[in-house]
Amino acid sequence: MEKGDCVQARQAPRDRIVSMACELFRQHGIRGIGVDAIAEAAETNKMTLYRHFGSKDDLVCEALRYTSEKAAAFWDQLEASHPNDPMAQLMGWVKARAQCLEDNKFGCDLANAAVELKEQGHPAHVVIENFKLAQRQRLEKLCRDAGVSEPELLSDTLSMLMEGAQVSKLATGSEGPSMRFKRACEAAIAAYRQPANTPPETVAP
Missing domain, CATH: 1.10.10.60 (Homeodomain-like)
Incomplete structure (x- = not known):
């Protein structure tokens, strides 16, 4: 066996x-x-x-909840790997998402379900929306804790890069635009990252 x-x-x-x-x-x-x-x-x-x-719909919802719970545990692992260092956690998020993108040939289970289950009122949509909202809030908090200049915009940018990279890989393979996901995320973070030891603004007399 x-x-x-x-x-x-x-x-x-x-x-x-x-x-x-x-x-x-x-x-x-x-x-x-x-x-x-x-x-x-x-x-x-x-x-x-x-x-x-x-029903099968009930099983679909439970399967998506199961996947959501496994994904949620990722945040605890991220904090444990980089305690009290939000910027390191943010860079760890990028590295982990890039690795997941490379390893997973099927894309995001919940995003795929949202595309496939197009009928209005399907109970799975609530599970998917709750999961995506929770992930967005966690990433936004991490960006804010990391001290970037526009945490909401950066977190949404990183989320869209991730979602887009997953679709791109499914459509064009790993040699398409998705291969630059990590570099694109790092560039976005650098664009919003506050310079270290920035002196306070002075008011002209």
């Missing part, structure tokens, strides 16, 4: 279903995979799946 199979066997059925749903949605899209395939991959059956989740 492979190591991954051992881990899956130790998981409760509900956790296996969510974990496999995340992976299969990532690979095939939410519309491209059905509950039968998810249940089979989770080594259970459709009856068990529906006992834990009333």
Whole structure:
């Protein structure tokens, strides 16, 4: 038995279903995979799946929440890696996002879901919006703590660079504009970074 199979066997059925749903949605899209395939991959059956989740939409929402929770833990790791140094944390954010961009060939699960689930009123939109809002607020706070001149504008700039790089990589591959994501972020931070030991402004007599 492979190591991954051992881990899956130790998981409760509900956790296996969510974990496999995340992976299969990532690979095939939410519309491209059905509950039968998810249940089979989770080594259970459709009856068990529906006992834990009333509908496929409920499972989609739970899978997105699961992905959101994993992404949220990233901020704690960032603070632990650079304690009491917001600028180092900000540069760490850029480095980590660049590495994620390089490693992840499927893009952002939540952004992909937002594009795929276009129908108005789908319950997943609330999960996606809450996650994106929380990420934006954390990045804006980090920019403010780092002492940049326009934290809101910089955080939105970095967010748009990340979102755009993910789409660019999917569309044109890793040799397209996404390969300059890290340099673009560093240039944006440098543009808003306050010079060290800036003397206070003097008022002319």
